[in-house]
Amino acid sequence: MPPEQAVTPCTHCGTPTPSVGVALGIHVFCCRGCEAAYALITTCGLDRFYALRNAADTRPVTNAPHDFAAFDTEDFRRRHVRTVAPGALEADFLIASMHCGGCVYLLERLPRLVPGVEEARVNLHRGVLRVRWRDDAVALSAIARVLDALGYTPRPPDPTARHAARTQDERRELVRLGVAAACAGNAMIYAVALYAGAFEGIDHAHATLFRYLSLAVTAVALAWPGRVFFRNAWAALRTRTPHLDLPITLALVAGAVWSVISTLRGEGEVYFDSLSVLVFVLLAGRLLQRRRQQAGSDAVESLFSLTPPSARKATPEGLAVVSADSLVAGDEVEVRAGDSFPADGLILAGSSAVDQSLMTGESRPAQVARGDAVLAGTVNLTDAVRVRVERSGEATRLAGLVRLLEDAARRKAPIVLLADRLTGIFMVGMLSLAALAAGAYLFIDPARAVERAVALLVVTCPCALGLATPLTLTVALGRAARRGLLIKGADTLEHVANARTILLDKTGTITLGRPTVVRWVGDESLRPAVASLESRLAHPIARALCEGITVPPHLRDAADVHHTTGGGCRGVVGGHALIVGSPAFVRGSTRHTDTPCARALLAEAAKAAREGLTPVLIAAADEPAALALLGDAVRPDAAVAVQTLHQLGFTVGILSGDHPEVVATVARVVGIDPALARGGLSPEQKLAYVRARAADEAVIFVGDGVNDAAALAAAQVGVAVHGGAEAALAAADVYASKPGLSPLVDLIEGGRLTMRTIRRNLAASFIYNILAVIGTLAGFITPLLAALIMPMSSITVLSIALRGAAFTDRVRRPATRTEPTPKGGPAWA
C-alpha cells in the first residue's frame, strides 16, 4: 500500500489523483489529456461546462489521440457527409460518452471551439452529434480531432437502416400509446356518466348513447393499439408457445363480447372503460420498460470503435490511408505508436509494447516483436510496427467476441413483466368468478345476478394490480439513476434481490485497471524530472510516472530523449542526464552500479518483481538514485465493499484473465477467499463459468472489459463499472457511473428494498380485492359504490410505491462505509 499521499480530484475528470511535489496550483490533472481538454475549454470561455456537467460521468481523456485522416477521404464523404447548402456540409457522429447537461453545453458550443463549424446539435437519446460546417473553412478531420481531445471520440454512424427502422418502431409505439390513452380517457368519462346515472337516474336514451359511444372508443382501442396483444397471442397459439399476451387477449375478448352483447340488448352492464384502461396501462408499462432497456444497448456496435476507422496501408506508391474495413488478409499496414491495430495480424518488422488489457484483462503491456501475433482493437504503445493482416473485419477475434456477446444476450430468459403476468391471470380469474357468481345468483335471486357480477368486475378492476409493480420499479429506477446507477431492465432488481453469489472481475473492477506508482524508494526530488521525461511517451508506465506530478517550469524541457522498446528511456532534463527504465536496462547504461545505494535499489527491485510489481529504476548522474514500484493498485473502497457484501450474505468470488498468483494476492488484500479467486481465464472460460453458476442460482457479475462482456450478458445481473469499455456497458444490465465497488452495495440494498415494496404493494392490492370480492358477493357493494372504491386501491398502491425507501438516503448504512454522500438532497420528492 502506498504511504499517505494528498489525493485531489483531477480538475477535468475528477479522477482521484495523488498530488506529489511542491508547487501545487489550484488545478490538478490526472493526465496530459485532461490538462489539454481543460485548457481548450477554459480558453474558449466555456468554463460553465464544469458547473453543468455531472462530475461522475466525465471520463479521463487518457486515450492517445486517434487518427482521423480517413474522415477526409472521398469514400468517407460519399458515405457519411451530406451537402445541405452551397459550401455547407453536414454529418452525424455517434459519441458514446455523452451523458449529462455539461456534455450538451460543451458540444453545442463547438462553433466557438472550432472556427468554421456553423452548428452542432446533440441528441442525447441516441447519442448522436450533428455537425454542420463550411467546407472551405475547416476539414472534418480537424473537427474530429478537437472532439477527440475533449474526450468525445466521434465515430461515423452505422450506415445500415437499422437505426431508421428503430426510430420508426419507437414512433409507432408512441402513436399506439397516445391513441390508447385517448380511448381510455374517453371511455372512463362515459363510464362516470353511466355510474352517476345508475345512482341519480338517467334517461334510457342517454344511457344507450353513452354505451354506444364507449363501445365505439373501445373498438378503436382494441382494433388499433390493442391489436399488438391479439397478434402476439395468435402467434403464440400457432407456435404453441405460452405467451403472456394469451391470457390478456382472453380477458380482452371475453370482456368485449360480454359488453357488446349487453349494449346490443340494451340491458346489462358494460365494461368498456376497464378494457381500454387495461390496454393503455399495459402498453405504457411496456413502452417504459423497452426505453430503459434500449438506452444502453445501442453501444453494442460501438465495439467496433475499438478498431481505428482508418489504416495506413503499404502500397507500391508508399503508405496510403484507407478505411479499416477495406483491409483484406495479406495486406501490409503500418501501425504507429498510440494507435490501435485495425486487424488481427503478424508483426513483420519492428518491436513494441502492446496494451492487450481489453482482450485479456492482463494489466501489464505485452512485448511484441517480429513474428508475434497482434489482435485488432489492442493498442500499440511505444513504436511503429509493420503488420501483415491475417484476419480483418468480421473474422477478427474482436468480432468473434461481439458475436459471443450478442449470443449470450439472446440466450437470456425472455423478460416477463410480473405485473403483466399477474394481471392476465387475475383478469381471467375475475371474469370466471363473475360468470360463476352470475350463474349462482340466477338460482338464488335472478333479479340481482347481473348487478352482482358487474360490481365484482368493476371493483376488481386490475388498475391497482397492474400499476403496483411497474410504478414501484419506475420510481426505484429513476432514483437509482440519480444516484449514478443506470439500470436497464426492470427485472434486474428482481434478480439483484434474489442473488446470493457475486463474481468480480479483477482488472479495473477491484483494482484501478492501470499501473500506478505504489511505492517510491530513494530520492523523491527526482519525481518532477522523471515526469517531465516520461511525459513524452504514451506507454502506461510512463503515464503512471507522470500522474499527479506538476512539473515546475524549469524542468519542462527534456532534450535528447531516446527510447528503447522494452527497456526504458534516457534524456536530459534541466541540464541533468536521466535514465529511466527496467533494472536491466539501467544497469546496462549506467557506470556506477556498484555503489551501496545502487545495490540496495537493485535488491529492492528484484524483491518487488517477485511480489508482482513492476520496478522502474531511475539513474541520475550515471548512478541509480531512485526506484519506482508500479502495480495495479486495489481500489481504496474495495476491501470495505467486499466486507459489506459478506455481511449482506453474499458469496464473493473473482474471475480474472490475469495471472492466478496476482489474482490470489488481490483476493487476500480485499478479503476474498482465495479458493474462490480464479485467474488465467479466457473470455470463453469466464462465460462458461458464469453460465454454469447462473444455471443454478441468480448470479451478479461485475466487470469492465470487452473480455467480460459475454459473461456480463450471461449473468442474471451484469454490472459494468465506471470507466469500462462500451461493450461491457452494452452487455451489462446495470452501469455504475461512480467508480469502485461501493455502488454495488447501493444496488443490492436498493434492489432488496424495491422487491420488498413490490411485495407489500401486491399484498395490499390482493387484500383489497379479496375484501371487495367478499363484500360484493355478499351484496354489500353496488356497482356505484364499487366505482367509488376502485380509485382508492390505486391511490393506496401509488402512495406505497412513492414511499418506498429504495435508493434514498433513508436507507440505513453500515458504519464502515467511506464513500462520500452524493450531491443533492434526498432523491425523492
Place this chain on the structure above:
Amino acid sequence: MGVIYVMVPAALLFAVAAVAAFIWAARSGQFDDADTPPVRILHDDDPSP
C-alpha cells in the same frame, strides 16, 4: 338534455383533433429525443461571443 347530443360529439371531435395532432407530432419525430431539450434549456441564455 337534448344538448348532450351536440356536446358529446363536439367533445369527441376535440379528442379526435388532439389525437391527430399527437400522431402528427410523434410521426414527425418531435418525441424522438426527450432527453436533450430539458438539458439544453438550462444554458440557452449563454451570451454569444
